[in-house]
Amino acid sequence: MTHWFHRNPLKATAPVTFNYYGVAAGPAASKICSDLRSSRARLLELFTDLSCNPEMMKNASDSYFSLLQGFINSLDESTQESKLRYIQNFKWTDTLQGQVPSAQQDAVFELISMGFNVALWYTKYASRLAGKENITEDEAKEVHRSLKIAAGIFKHLKESHIPKLITPAEKGRDLEARLLEAYVVQCQAEAQEVTIARAIELKHAPGLIAALAYETANFYQKADHTLSSLEPAYSAKWRKYLHLKMCFYAAYAYCYHGQTLLASDKCGEAIRSLQEAEKFYAKAEALCKEYGETKGPGPTVKPSGHLFFRKLGNLVKNTLEKCQRENGFIPNPNQKK
Numbered sequence: 001m002t003h004w005f006h007r008n009p010l011k012a013t014a015p016v017t018f019n020y021y022g023v024a025a026g027p028a029a030s031k032i033c034s035d036l037r038s039s040r041a042r043l044l045e046l047f048t049d050l051s052c053n054p055e056m057m058k059n060a061s062d063s064y065f066s067l068l069q070g071f072i073n074s075l076d077e078s079t080q081e082s083k084l085r086y087i088q089n090f091k092w093t094d095t096l097q098g099q100v101p102s103a104q105q106d107a108v109f110e111l112i113s114m115g116f117n118v119a120l121w122y123t124k125y126a127s128r129l130a131g132k133e134n135i136t137e138d139e140a141k142e143v144h145r146s147l148k149i150a151a152g153i154f155k156h157l158k159e160s161h162i163p164k165l166i167t168p169a170e171k172g173r174d175l176e177a178r179l180l181e182a183y184v185v186q187c188q189a190e191a192q193e194v195t196i197a198r199a200i201e202l203k204h205a206p207g208l209i210a211a212l213a214y215e216t217a218n219f220y221q222k223a224d225h226t227l228s229s230l231e232p233a234y235s236a237k238w239r240k241y242l243h244l245k246m247c248f249y250a251a252y253a254y255c256y257h258g259q260t261l262l263a264s265d266k267c268g269e270a271i272r273s274l275q276e277a278e279k280f281y282a283k284a285e286a287l288c289k290e291y292g293e294t295k296g297p298g299p300t301v302k303p304s305g306h307l308f309f310r311k312l313g314n315l316v317k318n319t320l321e322k323c324q325r326e327n328g329f330i331p332n333p334n335q336k337k
Contacts (some may be wrong), residue, residue, distance in 0.1 A: 002131055005190055007120075008120070011113060012092070016088060017030055023118075040114075042064075043114065047117060047121050053125075057122070080134050088107065090110040096174070096238070102170060106166060106167070112161050118153060119157075123183075126147050130143045130194070151187035154179075154180050178227065192215065196252070206259035206263070207256070210252075210253045212285050217248075217252075235296075238297070244284045244291055247287060253277040258270040277320075
């Protein structure tokens with residue numbers, strides 16, 4: 001089963017030379033600065049390299065972050081911070097607010113911003129892999145794993161590193177708690193989409209699929225609610241995606257719940273459940289159109305033409321027709337013979 005995920009653009013950054021004449025004296029110090037410069041440039045290159053895989057990303061990010069730790073933590077393993085923490089100014093743009101950069105003279109800000117981009121890369125890698133036709137079981141597991149890694153990075157940045165910033169995160173920008181929480185919940189929802197697709201392929205019980213779909217719809221609703229207080233000019237397109245996915249998986253939940261009811265010969269209830277599925281599917285279809293017309297960060301696509309969307313429409317229609325047919329076969333106990 002192919003998937004479609006909305007993605008915000010990567011953050012951009014200004015070059016950093018790590019040249020500290022008069023401070024970094026001696027060959028060993030110069031070597032560390034040179035390694036920092038080259039490892040940072042390498043990591044930035046990999047963000048847009050389509051041949052990059054998770055192993056390459058992990059090695060490159062580990063290499064850079066291990067060197068950057070020398071600018072954050074004291075080398076004598078005490079609780080004190082490094083004397084180099086505030087020596088370099090770092091500039092990064094925002095995924096939602098475009099090319100207006102934020103700047104802080106703080107190595108922790110660099111760690112968080114680069115880590116944010118690493119997490120975004122994992123979501124984009126998962127999206128590319130999930131969008132393939134006839135995705136294999138191993139590829140589906142890789143998508144699920146990548147989304148879990150991304151969620152873990154976003155959560156770790158939010159809980160462990162952002163509180164250490166001297167200058168608080170600006171409201172409505174990437175490092176603010178609301179945005180990071182939205183990214184975490186979106187990753188959880190998309191990972192569960194992969195689980196649902198696998199459950200459908202393996203023909204698991206409709207009741208289980210309905211429960212997973214309902215939970216996924218709630219994840220998307222939670223992410224959308226998290227962004228509700230943001231400036232619409234920046235968040236509208238992202239929120240359209242979250243809302244349409246909420247409606248989409250609510251339709252899935254009602255559809256498979258209807259199948260469970262039908263199996264228990266509760267045709268009337270099954271029909272009502274499928275009618276709810278139709279309503280949510282129609283809402284999702286309308287939101288797909290609105291998503292395509294909404295300006296803002298993210299791809300310009302028509303999700304309603306995507307295979308994953310069309311398949312659900314046919315499933316709801318066919319299941320409702322089946323319920324109505326079976327309901328017509330049930331004899332009326334009050335009818336005279």
